[in-house]
Amino acid sequence: MGLFTMAKLVGAILFAIIAWYVSQLIKPLFPEGYDPGRFAEFNALIGLGVGWIVAGSRAGGGWSSGISAGLTAAFALVFWGLLLNCTYEMLRLSLRRQYDGPLEAVIGVFELMFENLMIMLDVQVLVVLFGSAAIAGLVIEFTSRKAR
DSSP states (O other): OOOOOHHHHHHHHHHHHHHHHHHHHHHHGOOTTTTTTHHHHHHHHHHHHHIIIIIITTSOHHHHHHHHHHHHHHHHHHHHHHHHHHHHHHHHHHHHSSSSSHHOOOOOOOHHHHHHHHHHHHHHHHHHHHHHHHHOOOHHHHHHHOOO
16 A cells, blocks of 8 residues: 555545545436435445545656546446445345355346446436546646645
8 A cells, every 4th residue: 555645645535525426426316215325435435445545646647647547546436336335235135035146146246236337327427427536636646746
């Protein structure tokens, strides 16, 4: 994980905020009757890690590199958010004996990831996610330059 830098701290905070806000945009897109629980808060924790590890650690390479780091972090946020949320959902369904065996449960994670990705493919969600990630990348790059 490396040493503490202001760029990593700013990246963690910004991507936690982005993850929380985008989660709020996604909640109404879920099927009626679905209870997302602590969906936004869980994704904010994922955003903390992604912002620190992916975006913050890539700071210092220039403005275009900052945008690239922000967009890379957005893709990482989507991947880890889908994987961890769907794994949690699979475990919840497994406890209700919805799967016949462990292999079916593992396959179920990827089916859930695909279903949730299709739910996420909303113009507003994508514009906010990738637009704010690019801006966050610039802010992280600016922070990296000023904190030296």
